[in-house]
Amino acid sequence: MTRNGNEYDVIIIGAGSMGTSACYQLAKRGIRVLGLEQFDRVHEFGSHTGQSRIIRKAYYEHADYVPLLRRSYELWKELELATRTKLYYKTGILYFGDQDDPVLKGVKYAADSYDVVIDTNPLTETKGFDHIGNIPPGMHSIFEPDAGFVLPEETIRQYSKSAQEYGAVIRYREPVVSWSEGNSGFEVKTNSQTFSCQKLVFTAGSWTSKLIRKYIPDLKVTEQLLTWFFPQDQQTFDISRMPCWFISDKKFGLLYGFPGFTDQQGNFSGVKMARHLPGEIVDPDKRSFTTNHAEMELIRQFVSAYFPKLRDAVVHTKNCLYTNSPDENFIIDFLPEANNNILIACGFSGHGFKFVPVIGEIIADMIEKKSTDLPVDFLSLKRFV
Numbered sequence: 001m002t003r004n005g006n007e008y009d010v011i012i013i014g015a016g017s018m019g020t021s022a023c024y025q026l027a028k029r030g031i032r033v034l035g036l037e038q039f040d041r042v043h044e045f046g047s048h049t050g051q052s053r054i055i056r057k058a059y060y061e062h063a064d065y066v067p068l069l070r071r072s073y074e075l076w077k078e079l080e081l082a083t084r085t086k087l088y089y090k091t092g093i094l095y096f097g098d099q100d101d102p103v104l105k106g107v108k109y110a111a112d113s114y115d116v117v118i119d120t121n122p123l124t125e126t127k128g129f130d131h132i133g134n135i136p137p138g139m140h141s142i143f144e145p146d147a148g149f150v151l152p153e154e155t156i157r158q159y160s161k162s163a164q165e166y167g168a169v170i171r172y173r174e175p176v177v178s179w180s181e182g183n184s185g186f187e188v189k190t191n192s193q194t195f196s197c198q199k200l201v202f203t204a205g206s207w208t209s210k211l212i213r214k215y216i217p218d219l220k221v222t223e224q225l226l227t228w229f230f231p232q233d234q235q236t237f238d239i240s241r242m243p244c245w246f247i248s249d250k251k252f253g254l255l256y257g258f259p260g261f262t263d264q265q266g267n268f269s270g271v272k273m274a275r276h277l278p279g280e281i282v283d284p285d286k287r288s289f290t291t292n293h294a295e296m297e298l299i300r301q302f303v304s305a306y307f308p309k310l311r312d313a314v315v316h317t318k319n320c321l322y323t324n325s326p327d328e329n330f331i332i333d334f335l336p337e338a339n340n341n342i343l344i345a346c347g348f349s350g351h352g353f354k355f356v357p358v359i360g361e362i363i364a365d366m367i368e369k370k371s372t373d374l375p376v377d378f379l380s381l382k383r384f385v
């Protein structure tokens, strides 16, 4: 369908987590797709930096995500097989909180609604956790065995490489500066040239509101602190002994973390943890990248209370961006008045990475067929009207 070198069927603006997966799915279907990315293939300026992302199915945020997660798990497996790369580490996850805690209640509700396997009295796992952490007596726990973490940077590398093998063109260090609708499609200007296409997809993460000013609700971009603890005794916190976890605490809020593991270069990853609560609102183009000391202090206090063996560990930190929709659910929809030719996938609100493969598939379905069989109605724009 190419008419000249700069004309495409579809242009994807933002080739990060969701954008590269969409490029892959579209190219695999024989659609001529161009992905435009302002930075490098993986980078530290958006939402995908930080080594690991939790993946789980008993979705306390909203049970309707479970069917999407089922499909995502299948697609993670497909990607691993196709690229012969390990991207998913099955560790299980322990949720801790009071009996009436909304996270624990939400986990049970999603598991009951969709038959997700969980253990609501996980004595073996919590006993193992006792050697690592210091869980207050009376706290309840749930174990979800089919959970773990995925590798964000490696996933994006593999998707972009595979997309290119299927014929997608992905241009890096090429920021989109403007876009407009013409008589026969769209024109997209980058810092160096102009492209045209029939359909446009916005997967621009924290920059979405800078590119689309009409129709989308307020997206709050917040800076999140990630911390890594490097203890002397790495064995205690190793993936062979420790699952991922969520701890919902009245004083500290909701924290989550990962076991340590040895990365592909043979280095110990550190024991990573963070608070899941929108941080300070920032402009993604005007960030200081400094550590939020108040947040760090809170995490230190949490570590003293819950993980005393990590108290004296060396600490490393990094910042990453959440793009929060008003209800913290994703937004996947066509923009009104554009005849199903402009699709947006944004507002992943700090919990989107586990969905990367299925979001790519949804985008490809909607672009190719104007709709998808996957149940995404609850993520449409109409809920904000």
Ligand SMILES: Cc1cc2nc3c(=O)[nH]c(=O)nc-3n(C[C@H](O)[C@H](O)[C@H](O)COP(=O)(O)OP(=O)(O)OC[C@H]3O[C@@H](n4cnc5c(N)ncnc54)[C@H](O)[C@@H]3O)c2cc1C
Pocket (backbone or CB within 6 Å): 013, 014, 015, 016, 017, 018, 019, 036, 037, 038, 039, 045, 046, 047, 048, 050, 052, 053, 054, 055, 174, 175, 176, 177, 203, 204, 205, 206, 207, 208, 211, 224, 225, 226, 274, 320, 321, 322, 345, 346, 347, 348, 349, 350, 351, 352, 353, 354, 355
């Ligand atoms: C600290 C932290 C912890 C998280 N933990 C988890 C977790 O445990 N589990 C989980 O499932 N999810 C987690 N997430 C969420 C997940 O990482 C995000 O939801 C996901 O990465 C969002 O993907 P995205 O494609 O919207 O954004 P990105 O991956 O940032 O991609 C957007 C891309 O668009 C590009 N772009 C923007 N504007 C332009 C332009 N004008 N021209 C060209 N390119 C442009 C950007 O450079 C960027 O590469 C976490 C996020 C953070 C920050």
